[in-house]
Amino acid sequence: MKQSGIYYAVFTVNRLLPEAKPISKIISLDPNHKNLAYGVNTENQAIEIGAPFWLKIYDKRIDELKSKRDKLKKKSRLVEIYDHKGLPIGKQRWQPSNRWKKLNATLERVYAKRREQTKTFCYTVANKLFREHDLVAIGDYTPNGGGFTTSMRRAMNNRSLIGRFKEILSWVAIKSGKHYLEYSEEGTTRTCSDCHYRMENGLSPNIREWDCPNCNAHHTRDENAAKNGLIRVLRNLYKEDEEKSSLVSGSDHCVFQGASPRLQERENSFSSGHFFACCL
Numbered sequence: 001m002k003q004s005g006i007y008y009a010v011f012t013v014n015r016l017l018p019e020a021k022p023i024s025k026i027i028s029l030d031p032n033h034k035n036l037a038y039g040v041n042t043e044n045q046a047i048e049i050g051a052p053f054w055l056k057i058y059d060k061r062i063d064e065l066k067s068k069r070d071k072l073k074k075k076s077r078l079v080e081i082y083d084h085k086g087l088p089i090g091k092q093r094w095q096p097s098n099r100w101k102k103l104n105a106t107l108e109r110v111y112a113k114r115r116e117q118t119k120t121f122c123y124t125v126a127n128k129l130f131r132e133h134d135l136v137a138i139g140d141y142t143p144n145g146g147g148f149t150t151s152m153r154r155a156m157n158n159r160s161l162i163g164r165f166k167e168i169l170s171w172v173a174i175k176s177g178k179h180y181l182e183y184s185e186e187g188t189t190r191t192c193s194d195c196h197y198r199m200e201n202g203l204s205p206n207i208r209e210w211d212c213p214n215c216n217a218h219h220t221r222d223e224n225a226a227k228n229g230l231i232r233v234l235r236n237l238y239k240e241d242e243e244k245s246s247l248v249s250g251s252d253h254c255v256f257q258g259a260s261p262r263l264q265e266r267e268n269s270f271s272s273g274h275f276f277a278c279c280l
């Protein structure tokens with residue numbers, strides 16, 4: 001298949017899924033607009049996963065190319081459309097200028113490079129997380145509205161990075177017999193992870209640190225949110241245990257409220273005990 005001017009071969013491989021491993025070490029990730037995510041694990045360690053610096057460079061280049069290309073739109077010419085015998089069919093179309101075509105091809109190449117590099121980055125982080133943890137949980141954050149400015153949303157790298165990262169986490173979990181899930185992030189930022197007091201009006205996005213008015217605990221925003229995520233995940237796992245439901249195999253991930261329908265669809269498609277590998 002061809003994508004952005006590059007040819008790809010697609011292979012399908014059927015393989016048995018590895019046996020699901022037991023869960024002991026868990027990490028909860030809180031995606032945010034400054035970094036890719038902030039994580040805390042059940043061994044009380046915290047990590048910050050930065051967004052790759054080169055994304056900004058790509059985005060700047062993409063913006064420049066787009067604006068240059070779009071300015072050339074008015075240089076398009078209206079040309080006749082001919083049939084296979086070389087006769088005009090009485091219809092016309094807009095033909096972009098050669099300069100437009102050249103810029104468009106460059107733009108496609110930059111997009112392709114950005115995609116490849118993003119994929120490598122996400123796999124590297126996901127592999128490292130799953131080497132060290134049995135379950136990786138991530139908040140179902142979507143940077144839509146909610147007081148976020150365009151530049152903040154841009155900095156967060158526009159859903160695409162988080163979205164891609166989540167897909168790859170799920171995929172690495174399936175391949176390694178480990179576990180992945182998304183938890184509902186609702187209220188995780190505004191709730192004190194020590195005493196569970198909830199700030200009624202939430203916390204504005206520019207407040208990075210705060211003190212709980214109820215128990216005086218000092219919090220950094222992202223760490224507190226990730227801790228609440230971990231509490232939520234553990235509570236749900238415990239609940240599942242009590243209900244004696246079988247949890248959570250690599251092929252049968254547990255998805256909490258708020259998980260994307262796409263993910264659930266994917267999971268259903270894996271329930272046959274085989275997985276589909278494709279090289280993109």
Ligand SMILES: [Zn+2]
Pocket residue numbers: 192193194195196197212213214215216217
């Ligand atoms: Zn508190």
